[in-house]
Amino acid sequence: EFVERVRRFFKKGEADNARFVAEPKIDGLSVSLRYEKGELLLGATRGDGMTGENVTANVRTISDIPGRLAGEDVPDVFEARGEVFMTHADFAELNAAREAAGKQTYVNPRNTAAGSLRQLDASVTAARKLHFFAYAWGEASALPADTQMGVIEAMGAWGFPVNPLTRLCSGIEEMLAAHKEMEAARAGRGYDIDGVVYKVNRLDLQERLGFVSRAPRWAIAHKFPAEKATTVLKDIEIQVGRTGALTPVAKLAPVTVGGVVVRNATLHNEDEIARKDVRIGDTVVIQRAGDVIPQVLSVVLERRPRDTKPFEFPKQCPACGSHAVREVNPKTGKEDVVRRCTGGLICPAQAVERLKHFVSRNAFDIEGLGAKQIEAFYEEGRVRRPDDIFKLEARNARDRKPLQEKEGWGEQSVKNLFAAIDARRTLPLDRFIYALGIRHVGETTARLLAKSYGAIEALRAAMVAAGDHESAEYAELNAIDGIGQVVADALVEFFGEPHNIEVLDALLAEVTPQPFVVEETNSPVTGKTVVFTGSL
Numbered sequence: 001e002f003v004e005r006v007r008r009f010f011k012k013g014e015a016d017n018a019r020f021v022a023e024p025k026i027d028g029l030s031v032s033l034r035y036e037k038g039e040l041l042l043g044a045t046r047g048d049g050m051t052g053e054n055v056t057a058n059v060r061t062i063s064d065i066p067g068r069l070a071g072e073d074v075p076d077v078f079e080a081r082g083e084v085f086m087t088h089a090d091f092a093e094l095n096a097a098r099e100a101a102g103k104q105t106y107v108n109p110r111n112t113a114a115g116s117l118r119q120l121d122a123s124v125t126a127a128r129k130l131h132f133f134a135y136a137w138g139e140a141s142a143l144p145a146d147t148q149m150g151v152i153e154a155m156g157a158w159g160f161p162v163n164p165l166t167r168l169c170s171g172i173e174e175m176l177a178a179h180k181e182m183e184a185a186r187a188g189r190g191y192d193i194d195g196v197v198y199k200v201n202r203l204d205l206q207e208r209l210g211f212v213s214r215a216p217r218w219a220i221a222h223k224f225p226a227e228k229a230t231t232v233l234k235d236i237e238i239q240v241g242r243t244g245a246l247t248p249v250a251k252l253a254p255v256t257v258g259g260v261v262v263r264n265a266t267l268h269n270e271d272e273i274a275r276k277d278v279r280i281g282d283t284v285v286i287q288r289a290g291d292v293i294p295q296v297l298s299v300v301l302e303r304r305p306r307d308t309k310p311f312e313f314p315k316q317c318p319a320c321g322s323h324a325v326r327e328v329n330p331k332t333g334k335e336d337v338v339r340r341c342t343g344g345l346i347c348p349a350q351a352v353e354r355l356k357h358f359v360s361r362n363a364f365d366i367e368g369l370g371a372k373q374i375e376a377f378y379e380e381g382r383v384r385r386p387d388d389i390f391k392l393e394a395r396n397a398r399d400r401k402p403l404q405e406k407e408g409w410g411e412q413s414v415k416n417l418f419a420a421i422d423a424r425r426t427l428p429l430d431r432f433i434y435a436l437g438i439r440h441v442g443e444t445t446a447r448l449l450a451k452s453y454g455a456i457e458a459l460r461a462a463m464v465a466a467g468d469h470e471s472a473e474y475a476e477l478n479a480i481d482g483i484g485q486v487v488a489d490a491l492v493e494f495f496g497e498p499h500n501i502e503v504l505d506a507l508l509a510e511v512t513p514q515p516f517v518v519e520e521t522n523s524p525v526t527g528k529t530v531v532f533t534g535s536l
Contacts, residue, residue: 002220003172006200009209009217019201021148022178023135023166025221027192028085029114031059032138035078038069045117046081055117059084061126064133066159074158079138082160086113087190088260090129102408104370107293108260109192115361131191134160147201165189168201183224195223226287229262230300231255233282236267236311240319240349242357243439244341248273248313250284250296257288265294269337270313279308317341319349331485345499352378354437358386362443363435364427367420368413385503386435390425390510393418425511429456432513436504439490448482449491450516456508463495 006018030046043059059065091109098105106112116128134155144154149168156162167178179196186193200206200218209217235251248267255262265286267273278296283303288294317324322343326335341347355374359366377383396402404414434446453459465473477488494500
Protein backbone atom coordinates (compact mmCIF):
# COMPACT_ATOMS: atom_id res chain seq x y z
CA GLU A 1 0.00 0.00 0.00
CA PHE A 2 2.84 2.41 0.88
CA VAL A 3 4.65 1.70 -2.41
CA GLU A 4 1.47 2.12 -4.45
CA ARG A 5 0.63 5.35 -2.63
CA VAL A 6 4.05 6.75 -3.47
CA ARG A 7 3.69 5.79 -7.13
CA ARG A 8 0.17 7.25 -7.39
CA PHE A 9 1.46 10.57 -6.10
CA PHE A 10 3.58 11.12 -9.21
CA LYS A 11 2.80 11.28 -12.90
CA LYS A 12 2.41 7.96 -14.66
CA GLY A 13 5.73 6.15 -14.89
CA GLU A 14 7.66 8.84 -13.02
CA ALA A 15 8.23 6.74 -9.88
CA ASP A 16 7.76 3.24 -11.31
CA ASN A 17 11.42 2.44 -10.71
CA ALA A 18 11.62 4.14 -7.33
CA ARG A 19 13.85 2.34 -4.86
CA PHE A 20 13.47 2.22 -1.09
CA VAL A 21 15.83 2.07 1.87
CA ALA A 22 14.88 -0.47 4.55
CA GLU A 23 16.48 0.21 7.92
CA PRO A 24 15.96 -1.38 11.36
CA LYS A 25 13.79 0.62 13.75
CA ILE A 26 15.90 0.81 16.91
CA ASP A 27 13.95 1.06 20.16
CA GLY A 28 15.83 3.89 21.86
CA LEU A 29 15.84 7.67 22.25
CA SER A 30 16.05 9.97 19.22
CA VAL A 31 18.77 12.64 19.32
CA SER A 32 20.05 15.39 17.04
CA LEU A 33 23.76 16.23 16.79
CA ARG A 34 24.85 19.55 15.30
CA TYR A 35 28.31 19.81 13.75
CA GLU A 36 29.97 22.97 12.47
CA LYS A 37 33.28 22.76 10.59
CA GLY A 38 33.24 19.07 11.53
CA GLU A 39 33.13 19.75 15.30
CA LEU A 40 30.30 18.56 17.55
CA LEU A 41 28.69 21.69 19.01
CA LEU A 42 25.28 20.57 20.25
CA GLY A 43 23.45 17.40 21.22
CA ALA A 44 19.72 17.52 21.87
CA THR A 45 16.88 15.07 22.37
CA ARG A 46 14.16 15.26 19.74
CA GLY A 47 11.53 15.76 22.45
CA ASP A 48 8.09 16.26 20.94
CA GLY A 49 9.53 17.18 17.55
CA MET A 50 9.44 20.88 18.42
CA THR A 51 11.21 21.17 21.78
CA GLY A 52 13.95 18.92 23.15
CA GLU A 53 16.61 18.95 25.87
CA ASN A 54 20.22 20.07 25.57
CA VAL A 55 22.30 16.97 26.35
CA THR A 56 25.60 18.03 24.75
CA ALA A 57 27.80 17.12 27.72
CA ASN A 58 26.17 13.71 27.93
CA VAL A 59 26.39 12.77 24.25
CA ARG A 60 30.11 13.59 24.35
CA THR A 61 30.54 10.66 26.75
CA ILE A 62 29.10 8.15 24.22
CA SER A 63 32.04 6.56 22.43
CA ASP A 64 29.99 5.83 19.28
CA ILE A 65 29.38 9.55 18.70
CA PRO A 66 32.32 11.27 16.97
CA GLY A 67 33.52 14.54 18.50
CA ARG A 68 35.01 15.48 15.15
CA LEU A 69 34.01 14.24 11.69
CA ALA A 70 36.59 12.78 9.32
CA GLY A 71 36.90 13.42 5.58
CA GLU A 72 37.32 16.24 3.09
CA ASP A 73 33.66 16.48 2.02
CA VAL A 74 32.15 17.19 5.46
CA PRO A 75 29.63 20.08 5.16
CA ASP A 76 30.27 23.29 7.12
CA VAL A 77 26.98 22.69 8.96
CA PHE A 78 25.50 19.24 9.41
CA GLU A 79 22.83 17.99 11.82
CA ALA A 80 22.91 14.22 12.25
CA ARG A 81 19.92 12.38 13.65
CA GLY A 82 19.90 8.95 15.18
CA GLU A 83 19.01 6.70 18.07
CA VAL A 84 20.74 6.30 21.43
CA PHE A 85 20.20 2.85 22.92
CA MET A 86 21.49 0.33 25.46
CA THR A 87 22.39 -3.28 24.68
CA HIS A 88 20.76 -6.17 26.50
CA ALA A 89 24.10 -7.21 28.02
CA ASP A 90 24.86 -3.72 29.37
CA PHE A 91 21.30 -3.42 30.70
CA ALA A 92 21.60 -6.76 32.54
CA GLU A 93 24.99 -5.75 33.96
CA LEU A 94 23.64 -2.40 35.18
CA ASN A 95 20.62 -4.01 36.85
CA ALA A 96 22.79 -6.65 38.51
CA ALA A 97 24.99 -3.92 39.98
CA ARG A 98 21.98 -1.93 41.20
CA GLU A 99 20.40 -5.01 42.76
CA ALA A 100 23.65 -5.82 44.56
CA ALA A 101 23.72 -2.26 45.90
CA GLY A 102 20.12 -2.50 47.11
CA LYS A 103 18.86 -0.04 44.51
CA GLN A 104 15.70 -0.27 42.44
CA THR A 105 16.29 -2.06 39.14
CA TYR A 106 15.26 -0.58 35.80
CA VAL A 107 12.35 -1.86 33.72
CA ASN A 108 13.76 -2.00 30.19
CA PRO A 109 16.74 -0.87 28.08
CA ARG A 110 14.83 1.85 26.21
CA ASN A 111 13.66 3.81 29.25
CA THR A 112 17.04 3.30 30.90
CA ALA A 113 18.84 4.74 27.88
CA ALA A 114 16.47 7.72 27.84
CA GLY A 115 16.94 8.39 31.55
CA SER A 116 20.71 7.94 31.29
CA LEU A 117 20.99 10.51 28.52
CA ARG A 118 19.01 13.08 30.55
CA GLN A 119 21.21 12.83 33.66
CA LEU A 120 22.40 16.13 35.14
CA ASP A 121 25.77 14.54 35.87
CA ALA A 122 27.55 13.51 32.65
CA SER A 123 29.69 11.02 34.56
CA VAL A 124 26.53 8.99 35.27
CA THR A 125 25.79 8.90 31.54
CA ALA A 126 29.37 7.84 30.81
CA ALA A 127 29.04 4.89 33.19
CA ARG A 128 25.88 3.62 31.48
CA LYS A 129 27.58 2.36 28.25
CA LEU A 130 25.20 3.90 25.74
CA HIS A 131 25.41 3.32 21.98
CA PHE A 132 24.31 5.23 18.88
CA PHE A 133 23.23 4.60 15.27
CA ALA A 134 22.77 7.43 12.75
CA TYR A 135 19.89 7.12 10.29
CA ALA A 136 18.94 10.63 9.11
CA TRP A 137 19.89 14.30 9.05
CA GLY A 138 18.34 17.72 9.55
CA GLU A 139 19.92 21.04 8.65
CA ALA A 140 22.86 20.71 6.25
CA SER A 141 24.78 23.37 4.34
CA ALA A 142 25.36 20.76 1.61
CA LEU A 143 24.69 17.08 1.03
CA PRO A 144 27.20 14.56 -0.34
CA ALA A 145 24.62 12.63 -2.40
CA ASP A 146 21.13 12.88 -3.89
CA THR A 147 19.81 9.67 -2.33
CA GLN A 148 18.98 8.51 1.19
CA MET A 149 21.40 5.60 0.92
CA GLY A 150 24.15 7.80 -0.51
CA VAL A 151 23.99 10.26 2.39
CA ILE A 152 23.88 7.45 4.98
CA GLU A 153 26.97 5.85 3.42
CA ALA A 154 28.75 9.22 3.52
CA MET A 155 27.80 9.63 7.18
CA GLY A 156 29.39 6.25 7.84
CA ALA A 157 32.57 7.43 6.12
CA TRP A 158 32.61 10.59 8.28
CA GLY A 159 32.63 8.49 11.46
CA PHE A 160 28.99 7.93 12.36
CA PRO A 161 28.00 4.34 13.17
CA VAL A 162 25.27 3.25 10.74
CA ASN A 163 23.33 0.02 11.11
CA PRO A 164 24.76 -2.82 9.00
CA LEU A 165 21.28 -4.29 8.47
CA THR A 166 20.22 -1.30 6.32
CA ARG A 167 19.25 -2.42 2.79
CA LEU A 168 18.46 -0.80 -0.57
CA CYS A 169 15.33 -2.42 -2.07
CA SER A 170 13.96 -2.28 -5.61
CA GLY A 171 10.37 -3.19 -4.85
CA ILE A 172 7.80 -4.73 -2.54
CA GLU A 173 9.27 -8.24 -2.61
CA GLU A 174 12.73 -7.04 -1.61
CA MET A 175 11.25 -4.81 1.12
CA LEU A 176 9.34 -7.73 2.62
CA ALA A 177 12.44 -9.90 2.35
CA ALA A 178 14.40 -7.24 4.26
CA HIS A 179 11.68 -7.18 6.92
CA LYS A 180 11.85 -10.97 7.25
CA GLU A 181 15.65 -10.89 7.43
CA MET A 182 15.70 -8.23 10.16
CA GLU A 183 12.99 -9.97 12.18
CA ALA A 184 15.04 -13.18 12.09
CA ALA A 185 18.24 -11.32 12.99
CA ARG A 186 16.94 -9.16 15.85
CA ALA A 187 17.22 -11.79 18.59
CA GLY A 188 20.95 -12.09 17.94
CA ARG A 189 21.77 -8.39 17.63
CA GLY A 190 21.87 -7.74 21.37
CA TYR A 191 19.65 -4.64 21.29
CA ASP A 192 15.95 -3.93 20.76
CA ILE A 193 14.69 -3.68 17.18
CA ASP A 194 10.91 -3.32 16.97
CA GLY A 195 10.40 -3.06 13.22
CA VAL A 196 11.64 -1.77 9.88
CA VAL A 197 11.39 1.76 8.46
CA TYR A 198 11.06 2.09 4.68
CA LYS A 199 12.13 5.36 3.03
CA VAL A 200 11.99 6.55 -0.57
CA ASN A 201 15.62 6.58 -1.70
CA ARG A 202 15.66 9.60 -4.05
CA LEU A 203 15.80 12.88 -2.13
CA ASP A 204 14.03 14.84 -4.87
CA LEU A 205 11.05 12.48 -4.59
CA GLN A 206 11.14 12.83 -0.80
CA GLU A 207 10.97 16.60 -1.14
CA ARG A 208 8.00 16.47 -3.51
CA LEU A 209 6.12 13.97 -1.33
CA GLY A 210 6.57 16.23 1.71
CA PHE A 211 4.90 15.79 5.09
CA VAL A 212 1.47 15.35 6.64
CA SER A 213 1.63 17.24 9.94
CA ARG A 214 5.12 16.14 11.08
CA ALA A 215 4.93 12.67 9.51
CA PRO A 216 6.80 12.20 6.20
CA ARG A 217 4.81 10.85 3.25
CA TRP A 218 8.04 9.28 1.98
CA ALA A 219 8.58 6.95 4.96
CA ILE A 220 6.60 4.35 6.87
CA ALA A 221 7.26 2.00 9.80
CA HIS A 222 6.56 -1.73 9.51
CA LYS A 223 6.46 -3.10 13.06
CA PHE A 224 7.42 -6.64 14.01
CA PRO A 225 4.83 -8.81 15.74
CA ALA A 226 5.23 -8.87 19.51
CA GLU A 227 7.67 -11.52 20.71
CA LYS A 228 6.17 -14.48 22.54
CA ALA A 229 7.35 -17.42 24.62
CA THR A 230 5.89 -20.19 26.77
CA THR A 231 6.77 -20.84 30.39
CA VAL A 232 5.26 -22.13 33.63
CA LEU A 233 3.22 -19.93 35.96
CA LYS A 234 4.71 -20.63 39.40
CA ASP A 235 2.50 -18.35 41.46
CA ILE A 236 0.15 -15.37 41.38
CA GLU A 237 1.21 -12.58 43.71
CA ILE A 238 -1.19 -9.81 44.69
CA GLN A 239 0.57 -6.45 44.96
CA VAL A 240 -1.00 -3.45 46.68
CA GLY A 241 -0.39 -0.08 45.06
CA ARG A 242 -0.27 3.38 46.60
CA THR A 243 -3.98 3.97 45.83
CA GLY A 244 -4.97 0.58 47.25
CA ALA A 245 -5.32 -1.18 43.89
CA LEU A 246 -4.80 -4.95 44.11
CA THR A 247 -2.79 -6.00 41.06
CA PRO A 248 -2.17 -9.66 40.18
CA VAL A 249 1.37 -10.43 39.02
CA ALA A 250 2.35 -13.72 37.41
CA LYS A 251 5.53 -15.20 38.89
CA LEU A 252 7.10 -17.18 36.07
CA ALA A 253 9.81 -19.73 35.51
CA PRO A 254 12.52 -17.51 33.92
CA VAL A 255 12.28 -17.35 30.13
CA THR A 256 14.09 -15.21 27.55
CA VAL A 257 11.86 -13.04 25.36
CA GLY A 258 13.50 -10.70 22.88
CA GLY A 259 16.86 -10.91 24.59
CA VAL A 260 15.46 -10.05 28.04
CA VAL A 261 14.95 -12.59 30.84
CA VAL A 262 11.34 -12.37 32.03
CA ARG A 263 10.34 -13.57 35.51
CA ASN A 264 7.18 -11.54 36.07
CA ALA A 265 4.23 -10.62 33.87
CA THR A 266 1.04 -8.66 34.39
CA LEU A 267 -2.31 -10.41 34.69
CA HIS A 268 -4.10 -7.02 34.62
CA ASN A 269 -7.03 -7.67 36.97
CA GLU A 270 -9.39 -10.23 38.44
CA ASP A 271 -11.72 -10.25 35.40
CA GLU A 272 -8.82 -11.04 33.05
CA ILE A 273 -7.72 -13.96 35.23
CA ALA A 274 -11.25 -15.37 35.15
CA ARG A 275 -11.70 -14.74 31.42
CA LYS A 276 -8.45 -16.53 30.54
CA ASP A 277 -8.92 -19.10 33.35
CA VAL A 278 -5.30 -18.69 34.41
CA ARG A 279 -4.25 -21.11 37.16
CA ILE A 280 -1.10 -21.64 39.20
CA GLY A 281 0.89 -24.44 37.56
CA ASP A 282 -0.34 -23.67 34.04
CA THR A 283 1.93 -23.38 31.04
CA VAL A 284 1.23 -19.92 29.66
CA VAL A 285 2.04 -17.89 26.57
CA ILE A 286 3.60 -14.53 27.43
CA GLN A 287 4.22 -11.55 25.19
CA ARG A 288 6.68 -8.69 25.35
CA ALA A 289 6.26 -5.81 22.91
CA GLY A 290 8.78 -2.95 23.01
CA ASP A 291 8.82 -1.28 26.40
CA VAL A 292 5.45 -2.71 27.41
CA ILE A 293 5.41 -4.80 30.60
CA PRO A 294 5.28 -8.52 29.68
CA GLN A 295 1.75 -9.91 29.79
CA VAL A 296 0.14 -13.33 29.96
CA LEU A 297 -1.75 -13.89 26.72
CA SER A 298 -3.24 -17.34 27.12
CA VAL A 299 -3.04 -20.77 28.72
CA VAL A 300 -1.75 -23.88 26.95
CA LEU A 301 -4.65 -26.07 28.09
CA GLU A 302 -3.21 -29.35 26.81
CA ARG A 303 -0.34 -28.94 29.28
CA ARG A 304 -2.53 -28.12 32.30
CA PRO A 305 -1.83 -30.35 35.34
CA ARG A 306 -4.88 -32.25 36.63
CA ASP A 307 -4.69 -30.85 40.16
CA THR A 308 -4.94 -27.15 39.24
CA LYS A 309 -7.76 -25.08 40.70
CA PRO A 310 -9.37 -21.83 39.51
CA PHE A 311 -7.66 -18.84 41.11
CA GLU A 312 -9.71 -17.10 43.79
CA PHE A 313 -9.03 -13.39 43.86
CA PRO A 314 -8.75 -12.19 47.48
CA LYS A 315 -11.57 -10.16 48.99
CA GLN A 316 -9.26 -8.91 51.75
CA CYS A 317 -6.07 -6.89 51.40
CA PRO A 318 -3.06 -9.22 51.74
CA ALA A 319 -1.13 -6.46 53.54
CA CYS A 320 -3.57 -5.23 56.19
CA GLY A 321 -6.58 -7.56 56.05
CA SER A 322 -9.06 -4.78 55.25
CA HIS A 323 -11.92 -5.44 52.85
CA ALA A 324 -10.99 -5.14 49.18
CA VAL A 325 -13.89 -3.88 47.08
CA ARG A 326 -14.69 -2.96 43.50
CA GLU A 327 -15.98 0.60 43.47
CA VAL A 328 -18.96 1.58 41.35
CA ASN A 329 -18.36 4.24 38.72
CA PRO A 330 -20.85 7.05 39.47
CA LYS A 331 -21.20 7.90 35.78
CA THR A 332 -21.72 4.43 34.33
CA GLY A 333 -23.10 2.60 37.35
CA LYS A 334 -20.72 -0.27 36.57
CA GLU A 335 -18.16 -1.89 38.84
CA ASP A 336 -14.55 -0.86 38.40
CA VAL A 337 -12.30 -3.65 37.06
CA VAL A 338 -9.84 -2.92 39.88
CA ARG A 339 -10.38 -4.22 43.40
CA ARG A 340 -9.08 -1.80 46.05
CA CYS A 341 -8.08 -2.07 49.68
CA THR A 342 -10.31 0.03 51.94
CA GLY A 343 -7.66 0.23 54.67
CA GLY A 344 -6.37 3.60 53.50
CA LEU A 345 -3.97 5.11 56.02
CA ILE A 346 -3.70 1.95 58.13
CA CYS A 347 -2.46 -0.15 55.20
CA PRO A 348 1.35 -0.51 55.35
CA ALA A 349 1.59 -1.62 51.71
CA GLN A 350 -0.10 1.58 50.53
CA ALA A 351 2.14 3.66 52.79
CA VAL A 352 5.30 2.06 51.39
CA GLU A 353 4.12 2.41 47.79
CA ARG A 354 3.27 6.09 48.37
CA LEU A 355 6.80 6.64 49.70
CA LYS A 356 8.30 4.82 46.71
CA HIS A 357 6.25 7.04 44.42
CA PHE A 358 7.40 10.12 46.34
CA VAL A 359 11.08 9.38 45.62
CA SER A 360 10.52 8.05 42.08
CA ARG A 361 12.36 9.42 39.06
CA ASN A 362 9.66 11.89 37.98
CA ALA A 363 8.93 13.06 41.52
CA PHE A 364 11.67 13.91 44.06
CA ASP A 365 14.18 11.54 42.39
CA ILE A 366 16.58 11.28 45.35
CA GLU A 367 19.83 9.57 44.33
CA GLY A 368 20.57 6.54 46.50
CA LEU A 369 17.04 6.34 47.90
CA GLY A 370 15.21 3.68 45.91
CA ALA A 371 12.51 1.11 46.54
CA LYS A 372 14.67 -1.22 48.64
CA GLN A 373 15.93 1.57 50.89
CA ILE A 374 12.38 2.86 51.38
CA GLU A 375 11.17 -0.62 52.34
CA ALA A 376 14.03 -1.04 54.83
CA PHE A 377 13.60 2.44 56.34
CA TYR A 378 9.85 1.86 56.71
CA GLU A 379 10.32 -1.50 58.46
CA GLU A 380 12.91 0.06 60.81
CA GLY A 381 10.57 2.97 61.57
CA ARG A 382 13.00 5.56 60.20
CA VAL A 383 10.62 6.78 57.48
CA ARG A 384 6.84 6.58 57.74
CA ARG A 385 5.87 9.83 56.00
CA PRO A 386 7.50 11.93 53.27
CA ASP A 387 8.73 14.60 55.71
CA ASP A 388 10.62 11.89 57.65
CA ILE A 389 12.99 11.62 54.69
CA PHE A 390 14.18 15.17 55.26
CA LYS A 391 14.62 14.52 59.00
CA LEU A 392 16.75 11.42 58.47
CA GLU A 393 20.07 13.15 59.08
CA ALA A 394 18.96 14.71 62.37
CA ARG A 395 17.42 11.44 63.52
CA ASN A 396 20.52 9.50 62.48
CA ALA A 397 22.67 11.66 64.77
CA ARG A 398 20.47 10.63 67.73
CA ASP A 399 20.11 6.91 66.91
CA ARG A 400 21.86 4.32 69.04
CA LYS A 401 22.72 2.45 65.87
CA PRO A 402 23.23 5.06 63.15
CA LEU A 403 22.77 4.20 59.51
CA GLN A 404 26.51 4.04 58.77
CA GLU A 405 26.84 1.09 61.16
CA LYS A 406 24.25 -0.98 59.31
CA GLU A 407 25.18 -3.59 56.72
CA GLY A 408 25.46 -2.14 53.23
CA TRP A 409 26.12 1.39 54.46
CA GLY A 410 29.28 3.31 55.25
CA GLU A 411 30.33 6.83 56.20
CA GLN A 412 30.61 7.99 52.58
CA SER A 413 27.39 6.40 51.30
CA VAL A 414 25.42 7.89 54.21
CA LYS A 415 27.02 11.28 53.59
CA ASN A 416 26.09 11.04 49.90
CA LEU A 417 22.50 10.11 50.76
CA PHE A 418 22.03 13.07 53.08
CA ALA A 419 23.55 15.40 50.47
CA ALA A 420 21.16 14.03 47.83
CA ILE A 421 18.21 14.58 50.17
CA ASP A 422 19.27 18.16 50.90
CA ALA A 423 19.57 18.82 47.16
CA ARG A 424 15.83 18.13 46.82
CA ARG A 425 14.64 20.66 49.40
CA THR A 426 13.59 22.80 46.46
CA LEU A 427 12.04 21.43 43.28
CA PRO A 428 9.56 22.48 40.56
CA LEU A 429 5.91 22.73 41.59
CA ASP A 430 4.68 20.18 39.04
CA ARG A 431 7.07 17.51 40.36
CA PHE A 432 5.97 18.31 43.92
CA ILE A 433 2.29 17.88 43.00
CA TYR A 434 3.04 14.62 41.20
CA ALA A 435 5.02 13.36 44.21
CA LEU A 436 1.99 13.73 46.49
CA GLY A 437 0.52 10.64 44.84
CA ILE A 438 -2.99 12.02 44.41
CA ARG A 439 -5.19 9.48 42.66
CA HIS A 440 -5.65 10.16 38.92
CA VAL A 441 -2.96 12.88 38.98
CA GLY A 442 -0.08 11.88 36.72
CA GLU A 443 2.78 13.97 35.37
CA THR A 444 0.69 15.72 32.70
CA THR A 445 -2.12 16.60 35.11
CA ALA A 446 0.39 17.79 37.72
CA ARG A 447 1.87 20.15 35.16
CA LEU A 448 -1.59 21.43 34.21
CA LEU A 449 -2.33 22.18 37.86
CA ALA A 450 1.03 23.88 38.38
CA LYS A 451 0.47 26.03 35.31
CA SER A 452 -3.11 26.90 36.32
CA TYR A 453 -2.49 27.75 39.99
CA GLY A 454 1.17 28.80 40.02
CA ALA A 455 1.94 28.00 43.68
CA ILE A 456 1.11 25.23 46.14
CA GLU A 457 -0.65 27.70 48.47
CA ALA A 458 -2.99 28.82 45.68
CA LEU A 459 -3.71 25.23 44.64
CA ARG A 460 -4.44 24.19 48.20
CA ALA A 461 -6.76 27.13 48.88
CA ALA A 462 -8.64 26.54 45.62
CA MET A 463 -9.10 22.81 46.33
CA VAL A 464 -10.41 23.49 49.84
CA ALA A 465 -12.89 26.01 48.42
CA ALA A 466 -13.81 23.55 45.66
CA GLY A 467 -15.08 21.21 48.37
CA ASP A 468 -18.32 23.13 47.80
CA HIS A 469 -19.37 21.78 44.40
CA GLU A 470 -21.48 24.88 43.83
CA SER A 471 -18.46 27.17 44.24
CA ALA A 472 -16.69 29.13 41.52
CA GLU A 473 -13.47 27.29 42.41
CA TYR A 474 -15.01 23.90 41.63
CA ALA A 475 -16.33 25.20 38.30
CA GLU A 476 -12.93 26.70 37.45
CA LEU A 477 -11.20 23.41 38.29
CA ASN A 478 -13.50 21.46 35.99
CA ALA A 479 -13.02 24.07 33.27
CA ILE A 480 -9.27 23.39 33.00
CA ASP A 481 -8.66 21.59 29.73
CA GLY A 482 -7.57 18.07 30.66
CA ILE A 483 -9.19 18.05 34.12
CA GLY A 484 -12.48 16.16 34.24
CA GLN A 485 -14.90 15.48 37.08
CA VAL A 486 -13.10 12.31 38.19
CA VAL A 487 -9.78 14.14 38.61
CA ALA A 488 -11.46 17.18 40.15
CA ASP A 489 -13.22 15.05 42.76
CA ALA A 490 -9.99 13.20 43.57
CA LEU A 491 -8.21 16.52 44.17
CA VAL A 492 -11.01 17.85 46.36
CA GLU A 493 -11.04 14.60 48.35
CA PHE A 494 -7.26 14.66 48.85
CA PHE A 495 -7.12 18.25 50.11
CA GLY A 496 -10.24 17.71 52.24
CA GLU A 497 -8.71 14.81 54.22
CA PRO A 498 -7.27 16.13 57.53
CA HIS A 499 -4.43 13.57 57.65
CA ASN A 500 -3.30 14.56 54.14
CA ILE A 501 -3.19 18.21 55.19
CA GLU A 502 -1.19 17.27 58.28
CA VAL A 503 1.35 15.40 56.12
CA LEU A 504 1.43 18.24 53.58
CA ASP A 505 2.10 20.86 56.27
CA ALA A 506 4.90 18.75 57.74
CA LEU A 507 6.42 18.32 54.28
CA LEU A 508 6.20 22.03 53.46
CA ALA A 509 8.15 22.74 56.65
CA GLU A 510 11.03 20.81 55.06
CA VAL A 511 10.83 21.59 51.32
CA THR A 512 9.98 24.54 49.10
CA PRO A 513 8.13 23.94 45.82
CA GLN A 514 9.20 26.54 43.27
CA PRO A 515 6.30 28.57 41.86
CA PHE A 516 5.44 27.71 38.27
CA VAL A 517 6.54 30.48 35.93
CA VAL A 518 5.14 30.75 32.41
CA GLU A 519 7.86 32.12 30.15
CA GLU A 520 6.73 35.16 28.20
CA THR A 521 7.59 35.13 24.52
CA ASN A 522 7.59 38.09 22.17
CA SER A 523 5.76 37.88 18.87
CA PRO A 524 4.61 40.38 16.24
CA VAL A 525 1.27 40.73 18.08
CA THR A 526 2.63 40.95 21.66
CA GLY A 527 1.01 43.90 23.44
CA LYS A 528 -1.42 44.55 20.61
CA THR A 529 -5.18 44.21 20.47
CA VAL A 530 -6.49 42.36 17.44
CA VAL A 531 -10.05 43.07 16.32
CA PHE A 532 -11.92 40.95 13.76
CA THR A 533 -14.73 42.61 11.81
CA GLY A 534 -17.40 41.26 9.53
CA SER A 535 -19.45 38.12 9.89
CA LEU A 536 -18.38 34.51 10.33
